[in-house]
Amino acid sequence: xxxxxxxxxxxxxxxxxxxxxxxxxxxxxxxxxxxxxxxxxxxxxxxxxxxxxxxxxxxxxxxxxxxxxxxxxxxxxxxxxxxxxxxxxxxxxxxxxxxxxx
Numbered sequence: 001x002x003x004x005x006x007x008x009x010x011x012x013x014x015x016x017x018x019x020x021x022x023x024x025x026x027x028x029x030x031x032x033x034x035x036x037x038x039x040x041x042x043x044x045x046x047x048x049x050x051x052x053x054x055x056x057x058x059x060x061x062x063x064x065x066x067x068x069x070x071x072x073x074x075x076x077x078x079x080x081x082x083x084x085x086x087x088x089x090x091x092x093x094x095x096x097x098x099x100x101x102x
Contacts, residue, residue: 004102006076006083010039011097015070021096022072028090032082038074045069 008025012018022039029036047069050062076083092098 004079006079006087007101008074008076008087009042009099009101010072010074011099012070012095013068014095017093017095018070018072021092021098022074024092025074025087025090028086029076029083032086033080034076034083035078036074036076039072040074042071042073044071 010018010022010025012021019039026036026039045068047067049065049067051065052059053061053063087100
């Protein structure tokens, strides 16, 4: 399984937890001898919503909310058999979505 490229995408609403998870993944992969590039910060997706405060008189008054989705990208260029075992045994914090593609 040598020379297999693996791409890991991480998503979260909290950038601090996301950076901790990315750091854990990179440290675990470097211990196995894999060549890692990243974490590369991808553009933040901002979803904005406007909600009417009152349905009758104050219809023009709105509250505005936003949800920010932070993303990181990690590429594993050279893998070993220990690399995949290390990825499956990781204990990541809750609130982080992970997507692994080979």
